[in-house]
Amino acid sequence: MFAKATPVALATLLAACAPPIQTPDPLPEPEQVTMAQWASGCEPWDEWDKPAPPFRIHGNTYYVGTCGIAAILVAGPQGHILIDSGTEAGAEVVLANIGKLGFRPNEIATILHSHEHFDHVGGFAKLKAATGAHIAASAAAAAVLRSGEVGPDDPQAGTLDAMAPVAVDVIVADGDVVRTETANLVATATPGHTAGALSWQWQDCDGRAGCKTIVYADSLSPVSSDAYRFSDHPAYLAAYRHSVARVRALQCDILLTPHPSASKMLERAAAGSLVGGMSCAEYADALEARLKERLAKEAAGG
Numbered sequence: 115m116f117a118k119a120t121p122v123a124l125a126t127l128l129a130a131c132a133p134p135i136q137t138p139d140p141l142p143e144p145e146q147v148t149m150a151q152w153a154s155g156c157e158p159w160d161e162w163d164k165p166a167p168p169f170r171i172h173g174n175t176y177y178v179g180t181c182g183i184a185a186i187l188v189a190g191p192q193g194h195i196l197i198d199s200g201t202e203a204g205a206e207v208v209l210a211n212i213g214k215l216g217f218r219p220n221e222i223a224t225i226l227h228s229h230e231h232f233d234h235v236g237g238f239a240k241l242k243a244a245t246g247a248h249i250a251a252s253a254a255a256a257a258v259l260r261s262g263e264v265g266p267d268d269p270q271a272g273t274l275d276a277m278a279p280v281a282v283d284v285i286v287a288d289g290d291v292v293r294t295e296t297a298n299l300v301a302t303a304t305p306g307h308t309a310g311a312l313s314w315q316w317q318d319c320d321g322r323a324g325c326k327t328i329v330y331a332d333s334l335s336p337v338s339s340d341a342y343r344f345s346d347h348p349a350y351l352a353a354y355r356h357s358v359a360r361v362r363a364l365q366c367d368i369l370l371t372p373h374p375s376a377s378k379m380l381e382r383a384a385a386g387s388l389v390g391g392m393s394c395a396e397y398a399d400a401l402e403a404r405l406k407e408r409l410a411k412e413a414a415g416g
């Protein structure tokens with residue numbers, strides 16, 4: 115008869131076979147700059163891939179993008195949310211900035227988007243590989259991300275760089291909420307610049323500075339190929355106008371945009387605060403004026 119192994123013997127065996135506990139390499143001391151310092155290193159409408167250091171926007175919300183293209187990190191103890199990657203080259207800057215803040219790539223749980231063009235989501239494949247994060251996208255954006263190319267319905271079809279295709283894990287619809295322990299990010303579908311564009315709103319609380327509502331509003335700019343006319347697509351145009359109206363109605367203490375210069379982020383940061391300086395309503399007014407100008411040009415045959 116075989117002797118029955120005692121629990122002690124089993125525990126000893128397991129201990130002998132257990133791999134040594136891995137202590138991760140220590141992270142560098144968090145390295146970030148003030149938003150005024152960030153602004154001083156960048157120029158309005160700067161190059162898309164020009165490196166810029168990360169800075170805290172408010173509470174758990176950080177800017178981790180380049181000078182010319184935003185990427186926003188919302189940190190949470192059980193995993194961070196990242197919105198946008200920049201271009202494929204810009205994603206290297208974003209990854210480096212995440213590290214500079216003292217976060218590890220594998221702490222990024224979810225990646226969200228503004229709109230499905232290569233300057234904002236072209237680094238998704240690279241970031242997904244580096245972080246293992248889930249990608250959550252609108253249905254229209256998911257089709258572009260999976261194929262790596264915009265569809266024929268995109269106003270800029272034929273003029274944009276292709277992207278490395280990437281798997282999408284979750285589809286986000288209008289009104290959906292993506293949560294961390296520190297913030298609930300609410301999606302607003304804002305088609306116009308692209309069909310799958312999303313804008314994001316969340317509240318972030320900072321002990322000393324209080325709670326602020328942050329809006330990362332999509333570009334919503336009437337940019338297209340030479341052949342495209344918005345006025346030839348009445349349903350798309352109606353959805354576009356509705357998006358601008360929805361952005362106008364959003365409460366926002368802090369307005370952020372995928373192209374920082376579209377909402378004077380550099381000027382506001384240089385003054386030391388992104389609170390105020392441009393409201394969501396003022397941003398919507400500026401977009402509406404651009405759309406009106408564009409439609410007038412189209413009506414005049416331009």
Ligand SMILES: [Zn+2]
Pocket residue numbers: 229231307333
């Ligand atoms: Zn775009």
